[in-house]
Amino acid sequence: MLEDKYHISCTGLYKIFKVSDLEVVALRGVDLAIEYGELLSIVGASGSGKSTLLNILAGYESPSAGDVNVGEFDLLGINQKEAVEYRKKEVGFVWQQTGKNLVPYLDVFSNIELPMMASELSGKERKLKVKELIEFLNLDSISTRLPENISGGEQQIAAIAVALANQPPLLLADEPTGELDDETSDMVLEKMRYVNKNFGTTVVIVTHDPKIEDHVNRSIGMRDGKVVKEVLKSRRSKNEYVVIDSFGGVQIPQEILSKSRIDSKASLTSDKSKISLNKILKRKK
Ligand code: ADP
Ligand code: MG
Numbered sequence: 001m002l003e004d005k006y007h008i009s010c011t012g013l014y015k016i017f018k019v020s021d022l023e024v025v026a027l028r029g030v031d032l033a034i035e036y037g038e039l040l041s042i043v044g045a046s047g048s049g050k051s052t053l054l055n056i057l058a059g060y061e062s063p064s065a066g067d068v069n070v071g072e073f074d075l076l077g078i079n080q081k082e083a084v085e086y087r088k089k090e091v092g093f094v095w096q097q098t099g100k101n102l103v104p105y106l107d108v109f110s111n112i113e114l115p116m117m118a119s120e121l122s123g124k125e126r127k128l129k130v131k132e133l134i135e136f137l138n139l140d141s142i143s144t145r146l147p148e149n150i151s152g153g154e155q156q157i158a159a160i161a162v163a164l165a166n167q168p169p170l171l172l173a174d175e176p177t178g179e180l181d182d183e184t185s186d187m188v189l190e191k192m193r194y195v196n197k198n199f200g201t202t203v204v205i206v207t208h209d210p211k212i213e214d215h216v217n218r219s220i221g222m223r224d225g226k227v228v229k230e231v232l233k234s235r236r237s238k239n240e241y242v243v244i245d246s247f248g249g250v251q252i253p254q255e256i257l258s259k260s261r262i263d264s265k266a267s268l269t270s271d272k273s274k275i276s277l278n279k280i281l282k283r284k285k
Helices: 048-055 078-090 109-117 123-136 152-163 181-201 210-214 255-261
Strands: 006-019 022-035 039-044 065-070 091-094 170-174 202-207 219-221 228-233 240-245
Touching: 006 048, 006 202, 022 048, 022 202, 022 228, 039 181, 039 210, 048 065, 048 170, 048 202, 078 091, 091 152, 109 123, 152 181, 152 255, 170 181, 181 202, 181 210, 219 240
Parallel strands: 039 202, 039 219, 091 170, 170 202
Antiparallel strands: 006 022, 006 065, 219 228, 228 240
């Protein structure tokens, strides 16, 4: 069944914002399928609809038309109460602005503990889980500091820990490295990769920066509210070897054609073996 294979599936997804008498069509028929355990980027210029798509996947916005399913949730038909529950359990979100990710007057430890307050965990269990996350993401040296006393990169890694606090199967990040220099960006993106690899969390990162493609396993493009291309990447070779256009047609890059050597292993599927749940973040069913 489609729902079993894909963690996220969107078909003909539209989002129209009404601003006084004007209608802004932010998404115009997005078709997208993301498997469990994928590490994927969505790359597009400013205004292409990336944040709108991510906000719909996070349950912050409701779509105007089309289908969108995440796990067992049908986000088109979801009511407000269900959306709150969905956000609490199913998704972690990292924003570009660190100010949106971390509470300024709480230290890193308490920031990570905060989303757990609404869970059924006892105080002792919560502290243990926070400690495990801190260790996992290497945040020991800054756990007692306030956000203003750590670097931008450290803030974003702390934000990843906050997003993972309730062990969501899906991590969404909207331009998470937008305010960071190249070196720090690499560090943050590699942490996301680490989370994906070790927890099996599905990770979707949106950005306007095509360099992100070096850090993910698959990258798709967005333009004018639509998915325009899909680039399959081999991390080993870092070469782009096949492009699927928005109509499903396959385009093979010229340099590969000229070498007449097409990787027969090129495949649309991701490595399922990545879904290895760490005992720390084992999801409670
Ligand atoms: P991106 O994240 O790729 O920069 P957005 O999803 O933020 O793109 O925006 C896509 C389009 O939708 C833009 O034209 C933007 O102005 C419009 N838009 C986004 N959010 C709203 C909103 N809340 N109200 C009206 N228009 C919006
Ligand atoms: Mg945006």
